[in-house]
Amino acid sequence: MVDGLEAVVFDMDGVLFDTERLCMEAWREEAAARKIDDIEKAVIGCIGLNRTDTRAFFEREYGKEFPYEEFHSASVTRFHKKLETGGLPLKPGVTDILEYLQSAGYKIALASSTSRKGVLGHLEKAGLTHYFEEIIGGDMVEHSKPNPDIYLLACSRLSVSPKNVIAIEDSPNGLRSAYQAGLKPIMVPDMIAPTPEIEKLLFAKCENLYEVKEMLIGMEEKPDAGELQCINRILLQGLCNTRDLGGIRSEDGRHIKAHRLIRSGALFSSTKEDRKILLSEYNLKTIVDFRTEAEKNLKPDPDMKGITYINNPILEEETLGITREKEGTGDGNTVVKEVIAKIQMTGGTPLGYMNEMYKNLITNPYSRCQYRKFFDILLNHKEGVVLWHCTAGKDRVGVGTILLLSALSVPREQIIADYMKVNDFNKEEVDKLMSDLMSRPDICKQPDRKELEAIRLLFTVDRSYAEVIFETMEQEHGSTDVFLREEMGLTDEKRKYLKDKYLE
Numbered sequence: 001m002v003d004g005l006e007a008v009v010f011d012m013d014g015v016l017f018d019t020e021r022l023c024m025e026a027w028r029e030e031a032a033a034r035k036i037d038d039i040e041k042a043v044i045g046c047i048g049l050n051r052t053d054t055r056a057f058f059e060r061e062y063g064k065e066f067p068y069e070e071f072h073s074a075s076v077t078r079f080h081k082k083l084e085t086g087g088l089p090l091k092p093g094v095t096d097i098l099e100y101l102q103s104a105g106y107k108i109a110l111a112s113s114t115s116r117k118g119v120l121g122h123l124e125k126a127g128l129t130h131y132f133e134e135i136i137g138g139d140m141v142e143h144s145k146p147n148p149d150i151y152l153l154a155c156s157r158l159s160v161s162p163k164n165v166i167a168i169e170d171s172p173n174g175l176r177s178a179y180q181a182g183l184k185p186i187m188v189p190d191m192i193a194p195t196p197e198i199e200k201l202l203f204a205k206c207e208n209l210y211e212v213k214e215m216l217i218g219m220e221e222k223p224d225a226g227e228l229q230c231i232n233r234i235l236l237q238g239l240c241n242t243r244d245l246g247g248i249r250s251e252d253g254r255h256i257k258a259h260r261l262i263r264s265g266a267l268f269s270s271t272k273e274d275r276k277i278l279l280s281e282y283n284l285k286t287i288v289d290f291r292t293e294a295e296k297n298l299k300p301d302p303d304m305k306g307i308t309y310i311n312n313p314i315l316e317e318e319t320l321g322i323t324r325e326k327e328g329t330g331d332g333n334t335v336v337k338e339v340i341a342k343i344q345m346t347g348g349t350p351l352g353y354m355n356e357m358y359k360n361l362i363t364n365p366y367s368r369c370q371y372r373k374f375f376d377i378l379l380n381h382k383e384g385v386v387l388w389h390c391t392a393g394k395d396r397v398g399v400g401t402i403l404l405l406s407a408l409s410v411p412r413e414q415i416i417a418d419y420m421k422v423n424d425f426n427k428e429e430v431d432k433l434m435s436d437l438m439s440r441p442d443i444c445k446q447p448d449r450k451e452l453e454a455i456r457l458l459f460t461v462d463r464s465y466a467e468v469i470f471e472t473m474e475q476e477h478g479s480t481d482v483f484l485r486e487e488m489g490l491t492d493e494k495r496k497y498l499k500d501k502y503l504e
Contacts, residue, residue, distance in 0.1 A: 002219045004251050004411045006164040007107035009154045009183065012119055014170035014190035015209075016110075018089040019079075026078035026316055028198070030071060036062075053113075053144055082373040088102055088125050091188075093209030098131040100213050104220075111154045111167075113138035113174075134158055146173040148181035152478055155181070161470075162479045163412075168212060172198050182479020186212055200492045213403075219253075231421045234262070234282070236274040241265040241425045244282070245401075248418065251409040254503040259283055261378075261502060262385050263401050265393030266291070268299035275304055278387070285384030290314045290396040299391075310377060312372045312388075314361070315397040354458075358465045361399045362472050372488050374400055375407070379498060394422045394461050402469050406480050407490055408499055412470065419466045430459045 013019045017397040031039035058068045101108050108131055112119050116137025134157040155162045167178035170190035175319040177200055178185040184203035187194055194205060206212045232244040242265065259282050267287070270278075278284040287301060294317055301309065303399045357430030361367055378386060390396040398419050405415045423430075473483035484490045490498070 001104045001106060002216055004164055004215075005106070005166060005184075005219075006160045007109065007155070007158050008166045008168065009109045009111050009151060009158075009178075011167075011169045011171070011174045012110055012112035012114060013120065015168055015188060016091060016094050017122060017126070018091050018190075019303060021115065023075075023079055026075045030075045036073065037073075054219055058347075088122060089192075090126060093213065094128070097209045097213045098128065100216075102131055104216075107158045107160060108132050109134040109136065109154045111136045111150045113140045113150070135401075136281040144177075145171075146176035146180070148177055148478060151178050151181035151183055155183070161474065164248060166203065168209075175201055180478070180482070182474075182477075182481050185217075188212065231418050232258075233421075233425055234277070237271045237276065238274050239265060239267065240270040240429055241422055242387075243421070243425070245405070245418070248405070248410055248414060250499070250503055251411055252499075252503075254499070256408065256410075256502055257504050259385055260351075261299055261404070262387040263393060263397050264387055264389040265397075266299055266389055266391050267301045270302060274461070275302060278308075278385075279304060284387055286310065286381060286386040287333075288312050288374065288386065288388040290388060290390040290400065292317050292491055295391060312370055312373055312377065314400070315364070316366055316368050316392070355464055355468045356463065358395070358399070358468050359472050362469050362477075368487050371400060371403055375488050375490060375494075375498070378404070379501070381496060381501075392422075392426065392459075393455060394426070398422065398461060399469060402466060403488065404483070407484050407488070407495055408503060416466045420461060422465060423460050426460070433459055438502070 010016055013023070015436060027039055054072075055068050058071075060067055062133055098108065098429070110119060110123070110132050114122075114137060116135060116139060119135055119137050120129065123132070131136075134154055136150055136154045136157070138150065140142040141147075144150050151162065151165075151167060155165055162182035163184075165183045166252070167174075167181075167183040167185050168188060169175045169178055169185055170188055171192060172195070175185045179201040185201055187202050187205045188211075189197070189205070194202070200367055204212075204215060206215060231251060232246060234242045235245055236242055243263055244258060244259040245256050245263065248256045251254070262278075262282065262284070267275075284304070284307060287304075288310045289301060290312060292313045292315060296311070333491075374388065386396060388400060400420060402415055405418065406412075436477075470480060473480045477483040477486060484495070485492075
């Protein structure tokens with residue numbers, strides 16, 4: 001099974017069954033009998049549409065007075081007579097790929113614009129029904145292809161993220177539907193060749209289902225495909241959470257280039273030797289500071305010759321969240337007291353509070369705009385290393401790195417593994433901070449369990465924080481890929497450029 005792929009969703013007509021040519025013949029014959037010209041345009045335009053959308057198409061092309069129901073019924077009769085005469089023709093490689101997918105452990109579904117009753121009838125005749133865990137017909141959604149509804153429903157029924165699903169389609173409408181839903185579209189052309197517009201949407205194009213199977217097997221055989229890579233911490237004297245993302249593998253088998261992307265906490269406490277290492281060994285060229293002006297003024301970055309400094313605050317001063325990151329506003333101990341008081345006042349839980357704070361980082365319009373600028377910086381970066389940091393390098397930098405690694409198509413578990421490493425790298429510092437805080441009677445006179453949990457969560461990260469980022473993107477946009485495209489401005493061209501720049 002390919003790492004990062006959980007399911008495959010098939011279209012039916014033109015992918016499993018060679019029925020679209022029979023349908024074209026039936027429509028042509030009925031159109032000729034009624035002396036209707038240019039019916040091929042209508043047939044091609046309606047491939048992938050359900051009956052409701054097909055009727056709307058005919059009304060646009062031929063006018064509302066066109067007897068669609070009568071024409072459709074007569075064409076269907078002709079189509080079924082052809083099936084009775086010649087049988088239901090399977091496309092090459094159907095049984096072969098279904099057997100492979102089932103034995104490899106993939107979830108398999110079917111999403112067709114044909115009514116569910118029609119789909120079941122075809123599958124039963126061909127003896128294929130048992131391969132599919134879910135069967136979605138065009139009559140089960142309000143709008144079928146090219147809208148994403150049918151694929152989103154299939155993924156929901158399978159309980160999988162669209163990002164981890166391949167869609168096998170033959171028609172532009174179907175491919176647009178799968179792409180908008182956030183799946184990985186594979187085109188197996190039938191009656192329509194891909195246009196340049198469609199080719200941009202594709203994960204792959206294969207001539208037949210045998211090629212699809214071989215492609216998946218080839219992806220499966222990439223060495224160490226399912227292993228998590230080590231996180232490359234840079235050993236520095238004054239900085240504990242600085243790391244090179246080089247070596248992390250993308251889903252396409254490439255790796256992030258070494259000495260190109262570094263995430264970090266604030267550089268204020270870096271030593272002269274630390275800065276020498278970053279400049280000479282790592283060729284540091286650009287520093288992106290995610291902190292607010294007040295935070296910067298309190299603990300400014302050291303001046304380093306030849307470095308381009310870019311101020312890109314992720315939060316506005318007045319909306320700076322109550323986290324350990326909030327160091328630019330005065331006494332850091334005040335932050336802890338504020339967190340405890342707020343949780344007690346709302347009656348919530350510390351974990352719930354932190355999850356909501358992380359959700360705000362991805363939903364706040366200002367923050368989204370600033371993360372979008374971060375991607376612009378990365379796209380325009382010319383040479384050497386770009387380093388981005390906030391205060392502790394865990395919240396604002398954590399979210400920014402999640403977005404970046406997602407854009408580079410790094411598997412989700414690897415992204416979360418990188419995110420969680422902050423707890424290992426910051427452990428000594430956190431233990432000391434916790435000890436100091438617990439000795440302060442003005443912070444916690446006799447801290448209860450909730451207060452202790454609040455303090456711990458304030459200085460560390462939890463897997464649920466990363467997961468809430470992914471969940472929010474998927475709930476709002478259907479998939480992480482769609483979020484990156486619509487909110488971060490990463491068009492297909494920009495995302496490809498980003499990958500080619502930072503992957504090898």
